[in-house]
Amino acid sequence: MNTEKIEKSINYHFKNKGLLETALTHTSYANENNVESYEKLEFLGDSILEFLSSKYLYNHYPNLTEGDLTKLRAQVVCEDSLKNVANKHEFYNYILVGKSERANEGNKKVAILADCVEAVIAAIYFDGGLDKAEEFIIENLKEAIQYASQHIGMKDYKTVLQEKLQKNGDVHIEYNIIKEEGPDHDKIFTAEVKCDGKLLAIGKGKSKKMAEMQAAKIALEE
Amino acid sequence: MNTEKIEKSINYHFKNKGLLETALTHTSYANENNVESYEKLEFLGDSILEFLSSKYLYNHYPNLTEGDLTKLRAQVVCEDSLKNVANKHEFYNYILVGKSERANEGNKKVAILADCVEAVIAAIYFDGGLDKAEEFIIENLKEAIQYASQHIGMKDYKTVLQEKLQKNGDVHIEYNIIKEEGPDHDKIFTAEVKCDGKLLAIGKGKSKKMAEMQAAKIALEE
Numbered sequence: 001m002n003t004e005k006i007e008k009s010i011n012y013h014f015k016n017k018g019l020l021e022t023a024l025t026h027t028s029y030a031n032e033n034n035v036e037s038y039e040k041l042e043f044l045g046d047s048i049l050e051f052l053s054s055k056y057l058y059n060h061y062p063n064l065t066e067g068d069l070t071k072l073r074a075q076v077v078c079e080d081s082l083k084n085v086a087n088k089h090e091f092y093n094y095i096l097v098g099k100s101e102r103a104n105e106g107n108k109k110v111a112i113l114a115d116c117v118e119a120v121i122a123a124i125y126f127d128g129g130l131d132k133a134e135e136f137i138i139e140n141l142k143e144a145i146q147y148a149s150q151h152i153g154m155k156d157y158k159t160v161l162q163e164k165l166q167k168n169g170d171v172h173i174e175y176n177i178i179k180e181e182g183p184d185h186d187k188i189f190t191a192e193v194k195c196d197g198k199l200l201a202i203g204k205g206k207s208k209k210m211a212e213m214q215a216a217k218i219a220l221e222e
Numbered sequence: 223m224n225t226e227k228i229e230k231s232i233n234y235h236f237k238n239k240g241l242l243e244t245a246l247t248h249t250s251y252a253n254e255n256n257v258e259s260y261e262k263l264e265f266l267g268d269s270i271l272e273f274l275s276s277k278y279l280y281n282h283y284p285n286l287t288e289g290d291l292t293k294l295r296a297q298v299v300c301e302d303s304l305k306n307v308a309n310k311h312e313f314y315n316y317i318l319v320g321k322s323e324r325a326n327e328g329n330k331k332v333a334i335l336a337d338c339v340e341a342v343i344a345a346i347y348f349d350g351g352l353d354k355a356e357e358f359i360i361e362n363l364k365e366a367i368q369y370a371s372q373h374i375g376m377k378d379y380k381t382v383l384q385e386k387l388q389k390n391g392d393v394h395i396e397y398n399i400i401k402e403e404g405p406d407h408d409k410i411f412t413a414e415v416k417c418d419g420k421l422l423a424i425g426k427g428k429s430k431k432m433a434e435m436q437a438a439k440i441a442l443e444e
Contacts, residue, residue, distance in 0.1 A: 031429050032406050034399065039288035044280050051273040058266050066261035099406045177256065184254050184321050208256050
């Protein structure tokens with residue numbers, strides 16, 4: 001396999017080209033030719049992808065709740081977005097598929113493409129370490145993350161508000177909890193958001209965070 | 223919170239004790255006291271655990287198929303085995319639970335214990351890096367992995383055979399594919415296993431690996 005073009009496209013050059021070949025070898029081809037398939041690399045690559053995408057989301061969306069982070073991760077780490085990564089780098093020109101598989105290639109193609117992306121992640125990890133796998137993942141999924149975060153209706157209003165207010169220079173944004181009402185198990189918090197000391201909005205919620213998020217949302221609307 | 227005893231038990235001492243406290247703070251307590259809960263640490267810790275346990279299995283069971291590795295991982299990374307880890311280190315003495323939660327503590331306790339183990343993994347990761355998180359995971363799940371690998375009926379016969387034969391000194395074990403029959407999409411492979419040149423057994427299977435595994439299994443039985 002001449003892997004030069006694909007290595008250029010994914011912006012990673014393998015010391016061990018055999019690893020990349022294995023990552024692109026479907027079980028059908030592996031069985032027919034007595035070589036290793038991508039399955040075990042995919043097993044590991046899947047978990048590397050899950051970890052590093054979670055780490056990225058955790059660090060870049062500090063104001064999202066755990067529930068929203070989980071939703072966002074599910075939107076980003078899915079067959080469909082992995083298929084797009086595979087197509088971007090024209091994996092279909094390289095994947096080795098056996099004769100037995102070629103007949104029903106049509107309905108399995110998407111799954112194979114997604115599997116290969118996960119396998120390539122593990123291959124990069126073994127060849128160049130976790131940092132290189134991370135570079136590949138972020139480079140290729142950043143867009144999908146941004147798209148998902150804007151389209152599944154769970155905007156991080158605090159981050160959006162901050163970006164908007166700091167567009168024309170540094171400002172000081174602060175959130176304060178100004179009221180707590182109700183019994184312990186059913187409290188309502190009220191938060192205010194101020195910019196350079198000036199009150200922008202007030203929001204309520206069942207947790208401190210939700211109240212602040214609500215305040216940011218109202219400030220954005222006004 | 224006096225975290226000394228728990229740190230001694232898990233064999234990791236935090237630079238930032240607050241991280242460990244957050245990892246042991248249930249949402250109910252967090253909401254009532256306006257502090258951060260373990261939820262987001264758990265989100266990340268879950269993916270770290272998945273990655274590092276997959277890596278361990280990948281490296282330590284080189285002859286298992288991807289399907290068996292996945293089964294094994296599911297047996298090991300589950301609520302029940304995480305609960306055991308939590309109990310071993312007496313997490314129940316430290317977990318902060320709010321008044322609203324204490325009423326229905328009984329039915330949720332197992333989930334909370336498991337969540338806290340995942341959150342503690344992320345806390346160790348942030349405080350001491352991935353290597354320290356890995357040490358904690360392997361130290362605490364090694365036994366569960368060994369137990370699972372022996373009890374879910376998918377022994378790695380090649381590894382078991384090797385261990386048995388090399389007990390009394392170094393021997394040379396080799397596997398050879400000696401026959402391939404049938405059409406490409408439905409091939410049957412025949413493998414032999416030899417020890418220091420002496421034939422031990424012959425096995426058949428739908429892939430090279432399965433034939434070898436079968437040969438090892440028969441050699442063990444004889």
